[in-house]
Amino acid sequence: MTACSGTVAPDAGPPVGDTGTTRVDSGPAEPPPPLRESVDLLLVVDNSNSMTEEQASFGAELPELIRSLSLITDQLSVGIVTTDMGTGGFTVPTCARSDLGDDGVLRTTGQTAIAGCAATYPSFLEFDPAVGADAFAADLGCVAAAGTGGCGFEQQLDAMLKAISPAAPTDWTAPGYAPPTFFGDSAGHADGANAGLIEAGSVLAVVLLTDEEDCSASDPDLYNPSSATYGATDLNLRCFAHADAALHATSRYVDGLLQLRHRPERVVFVPIAGVPSDLTPLPGASIDWPRLIGPAGTRDPRMDERVDPANPSRLTPSCNTPRGLAFPPIRMLQVAQALEERGATVGIGSICAETGYAQPVYDAISRALCGPAGCTPSCAPSCADRACGDDGCGG
Numbered sequence: 474m475t476a477c478s479g480t481v482a483p484d485a486g487p488p489v490g491d492t493g494t495t496r497v498d499s500g501p502a503e504p505p506p507p508l509r510e511s512v513d514l515l516l517v518v519d520n521s522n523s524m525t526e527e528q529a530s531f532g533a534e535l536p537e538l539i540r541s542l543s544l545i546t547d548q549l550s551v552g553i554v555t556t557d558m559g560t561g562g563f564t565v566p567t568c569a570r571s572d573l574g575d576d577g578v579l580r581t582t583g584q585t586a587i588a589g590c591a592a593t594y595p596s597f598l599e600f601d602p603a604v605g606a607d608a609f610a611a612d613l614g615c616v617a618a619a620g621t622g623g624c625g626f627e628q629q630l631d632a633m634l635k636a637i638s639p640a641a642p643t644d645w646t647a648p649g650y651a652p653p654t655f656f657g658d659s660a661g662h663a664d665g666a667n668a669g670l671i672e673a674g675s676v677l678a679v680v681l682l683t684d685e686e687d688c689s690a691s692d693p694d695l696y697n698p699s700s701a702t703y704g705a706t707d708l709n710l711r712c713f714a715h716a717d718a719a720l721h722a723t724s725r726y727v728d729g730l731l732q733l734r735h736r737p738e739r740v741v742f743v744p745i746a747g748v749p750s751d752l753t754p755l756p757g758a759s760i761d762w763p764r765l766i767g768p769a770g771t772r773d774p775r776m777d778e779r780v781d782p783a784n785p786s787r788l789t790p791s792c793n794t795p796r797g798l799a800f801p802p803i804r805m806l807q808v809a810q811a812l813e814e815r816g817a818t819v820g821i822g823s824i825c826a827e828t829g830y831a832q833p834v835y836d837a838i839s840r841a842l843c844g845p846a847g848c849t850p851s852c853a854p855s856c857a858d859r860a861c862g863d864d865g866c867g868g
Contacts, residue, residue, distance in 0.1 A: 510674070514549065515553075515554065515637055518556070520620055523797050535610040535613050545839060552598075554579060554580060555575045555623050558624070558656070563693070566625075568624035573656065578596075578662055581593050581596055589615075591615065597670045626696055638662075639663040678837070685799075686712060690712075707785075745823070749776075749825055750829075820836055
């Protein structure tokens with residue numbers, strides 16, 4: 474005899490797929506635990522000669538940051554680049570590689586002067602809960618200790634954009650993606666040397682760690698010590714004096730970041746820069762943009778860009794502490810404000826303080842994952858808890 478329609482012939486045994494046991498109907502199956510959304514984090518570290526203490530302070534806070542992030546996401550990838558993007562081929566003191574510098578390529582070199590650091594690491598590090606937050610943070614600290622031999626013409630914004638922009642549209646870029654170009658008509662590295670750091674659906678977070686203003690030039694002749702156009706201006710003041718004529722418009726970076734995700738709130742931007750500590754917002758508070766970058770003469774006077782009468786070859790510092798000087802990061806704050814106005818998630822940190830670097834980074838990523846109130850430590854909501862984009866998680 475044969476078995477038909479799920480009936481069982483005598484001595485034939487249970488139908489295929491049946492265990493032969495009696496099943497108890499306990500109602501609908503419980504849903505699986507919510508998926509914790511992934512975070513792809515780029516750290517842009519100023520490696521000019523004034524950053525020794527600041528790099529050390531940031532490294533000391535990495536364990537706290539990673540432990541906090543591990544409570545709201547267990548899918549975390551981190552890459553690190555420096556602010557050294559060369560000087561357009563011109564020979565400039567403190568800039569060892571004049572053409573492209575470190576070129577926005579993810580660092581793989583560990584700081585072997587730190588106990589326990591290896592000489593080389595992967596181009597980006599992926600958090601493994603089985604290894605633990607402290608071990609992961611220690612490895613990050615080895616790579617983030619980028620030294621102080623970098624170019625004094627810091628290009629924080631171009632380094633960021635080149636590191637995470639692909640040369641062509643990908644499955645994770647927004648419709649209409651327009652690849653930016655860089656010095657020498659070169660392209661971004663996100664689908665080349667830096668491939669794998671950014672994935673579809675992730676929160677894309679960028680943290681800038683710097684004590685100087687951005688000097689990403691559209692006209693590389695700005696860096697030329699013998700320039701016929703800019704040569705009458707002290708090298709240290711050119712980025713300020715000729716910003717409108719020679720630097721990229723800040724809209725390049727606002728548009729460039731937003732086109733890397735399908736939804737703007739999935740972009741996180743946190744400059745930790747020369748903002749006096751008392752001007753940074755408390756957790757949950759709004760950023761006071763008029764005090765930071767309102768019209769000159771109306772903003773906080775420490776944020777006014779003006780030549781220092783006590784030292785005419787530099788601007789007046791926004792911070793002057795025993796750790797050193799920092800200067801108003803007006804361009805980076807303009808990018809931050811414009812991103813916030815267009816729906817991105819923004820935080821502001823102060824490099825003038827000795828501690829507190831981790832908090833604005835965690836707060837901003839938490840808001841990107843969980844909404845304006847941020848995440849509770851127990852879990853982050855899954856993408857299914859919100860209206861998602863067509864890529865599954867709104868990326």
